[in-house]
Amino acid sequence: MLKERLKIFVNGRYYEIDVDPRITLVEFLRNELGLTGTKEGCGYGVCGACTVILQGKAVKSCLLLALHAMNKEVLTIEGMREGDNLHPLQEAFLNNMAVQCGFCSPGMILSAKALLDENSDPSEEEIRYAIVGNLCRCGGYVKIVDAILKCAEERRRDIGT
């Protein structure tokens, strides 16, 4: 079997790496790039722990072949921070104690980011819809939804809308 050259941008960096065509995007991120912030839970597109942002949209990286991301741009949890600071969503998760065991957090935060990028003023229901594909087995949904709501509020206040 032939390896294929994957050309991909991850967190703003360009990579060209020969990959086995069978590997999924999450396997590529974790095993080839060492970006282990993205978690693989079920591997069947149910739990959402592997959520990353591809071309601005949240996707489940266990259900994409790495080669699906050819010439595309991926954002993982490692690319969220802004300089030395955490991303406001990461801050909001910490401040609202929305992280318990932490396994779902990277995926939750990326789903939340994709939502807020599209909709700066989501209702609680819209937030719940946006994270339908992200399971939290600690059952911490209330604080997660709160964190996203508060983050959206603060960002709107900061930019004066």
Added chain:
Amino acid sequence: MMQCFNFLRPESTEEACTLIAKFGDSAKIIAGGQSLLVLLKQRLISPQYLINIKDLKELDYINYDEKFGIRIGALTTHRSIETSPVVKKRFSVLSEVERNLASVQIRNWGTIGGNICHADPASDIVPPLISLDARVKVKSLLAIREIPLHNLFKDYYETTLRVDELVTEICIPDVQNGTGVAYSKFSLRRFDMAVAGVAVSITINLADRICKDIRIIVGGVSAVPRRVFESENAMRGNNLAENLIREAAMVASEEVDPVADVHFSRKYKREIVKILVRDVITQAIQKASGI
């Protein structure tokens, strides 16, 4: 891990057709792969060639025109359909169905053509499309043909497509005034696959409340989506009284041939179908009446 395959990336629909004609049964087409990757990981299928068509921009579009209705490219994502203003306005049932289909991540990457060709009997989008009288455009190197979507399904996860054919477009005629279309499913959680799903398109004469035409499609309970003609016949031409709807629902529940599974018996599934048909006919009538 999946078994070895060669990953091919055609740059046009034409080239994709050339490749599937060349490799036939040893190849599998992959679009978003939201269903196919599961089958590959479980080694339920092991193609030698995977032909990736996800990047063919030419098959990603939603075009509307009053005369022909809507044309949706096979590689349009669920999310694009869900958020399309023209779909929301003219085919609101599709926006509603898409909103409750899996999760936003899956809808962002999964395509309507992929969903249809996967031929999962529990597909949420297929019954409403059939109720809307959708047709699919099918292309091979030799010809392009258009077939009613209903005729695409053969058995569980099997279509009537020939190995060298590719679905390129879904065409849906415009919905006329006086027609209402609704879909509802029964599932363990709202976003899960349907245990049973029912779509109804009904055209009523608003003056005398007569059912002029109706299509009722039941998905999820058997190998292919089932149009329940006897139940439709019970409705057609009659006055829309509540007991008529109950009667049609009863007929539908006996007309389907559910398969028992680990969760639900045949009898239970018939009961679900009965209740869904009753409720969805009622919803469709409300939509047709502009309520």
